Amino acid sequence: MEKVVYEHVEVEKMLHRLDVWFLPFRWGSNIYRGCEHDCIYCNARYTHEYLGMQEGEFSHKIMVKDNAAIALDKEFSKEKWNKNLTVNVSTVSDPYQPAEKEFGNTRKVLEVFLKHHNALLVTTKSDLVLKDIDVLQEIAKTGFLNVCMTVTTLDQELSSKIEPRVPTVEKRLEAIRKLKGAGITVGVTAIPVLPYISDDEETLEGMIKTFSELGVDYVIVDVLNYKGETRQRMTKFLESNYPSLIPKYEALYQTDYCDKEYSKNFRKITNRLVKKYGVDHYDKMYSYRKNKDAK
Numbered sequence: 001m002e003k004v005v006y007e008h009v010e011v012e013k014m015l016h017r018l019d020v021w022f023l024p025f026r027w028g029s030n031i032y033r034g035c036e037h038d039c040i041y042c043n044a045r046y047t048h049e050y051l052g053m054q055e056g057e058f059s060h061k062i063m064v065k066d067n068a069a070i071a072l073d074k075e076f077s078k079e080k081w082n083k084n085l086t087v088n089v090s091t092v093s094d095p096y097q098p099a100e101k102e103f104g105n106t107r108k109v110l111e112v113f114l115k116h117h118n119a120l121l122v123t124t125k126s127d128l129v130l131k132d133i134d135v136l137q138e139i140a141k142t143g144f145l146n147v148c149m150t151v152t153t154l155d156q157e158l159s160s161k162i163e164p165r166v167p168t169v170e171k172r173l174e175a176i177r178k179l180k181g182a183g184i185t186v187g188v189t190a191i192p193v194l195p196y197i198s199d200d201e202e203t204l205e206g207m208i209k210t211f212s213e214l215g216v217d218y219v220i221v222d223v224l225n226y227k228g229e230t231r232q233r234m235t236k237f238l239e240s241n242y243p244s245l246i247p248k249y250e251a252l253y254q255t256d257y258c259d260k261e262y263s264k265n266f267r268k269i270t271n272r273l274v275k276k277y278g279v280d281h282y283d284k285m286y287s288y289r290k291n292k293d294a295k
Helices: 045-051 069-076 099-103 105-114 129-141 158-164 169-180 201-213 229-241 245-251 261-274
Strands: 005-009 061-065 119-124 145-150 185-193 218-224
Touching: 045 119, 045 129, 061 099, 069 105, 099 105, 105 119, 105 129, 119 129, 129 145, 129 261, 145 169, 158 169, 158 229, 169 185, 201 261, 218 261, 229 245
Parallel strands: 005 061, 119 145, 145 185, 185 218
Antiparallel strands: none
């Protein structure tokens, strides 16, 4: 594994606009650039190209935005900014990747959200989020907060292979329990599910049932995309662990996206399961009416 290098930068802006109709937010912000979690299925690795770096550097060359909180405070202070617009601080990289232990930039940014009572969505794969549970609890009390934990599988052996630097499944499930205990809205993204590996109905039901028992408000399940470097990394994973599945993946992924018929059947199953276990409260993902949030 490559040694992680931190590069400190100053930024003028922290907010960027997103125009993806099905997302519950229209604004994003990344406290770090690059992500140490090194998940083999990551579709964000290509973003380093915009900085003149190679995709492969995404997991070990991390840009630390030293003035992230200051820059965000300036943007939120503008008269034209609407604090009801949900901002996701995790559109490309995890705000609770290992770098956060050393630099604490995410906590500083959360304090800016609290100061301005701005609607906030935090997506993470780390129980490190618990270090800021005091600030998150205050944000939840005074405004809109939605914490979304990513748990792709309950199989720790599989998790260790596909997301090698992510905290254990057990730690993430415990983080969900504690966040819910603090009165915070919590969802789960079980993305990506791997076709022919973690996609059978029994496995999916066991996973969704577990999330339901933890009291999560919603669960989003989807299958793997095969964009860019993901295809290369997944192929190596299959060669080492499931070589017999390679022809099936080649047939299923003739483009960057999964076969439409497979996806349709998959969503039919997962939609039924999330309703069965009552984890389909997707309205809690929105700070206010969706049509307004799109402005």
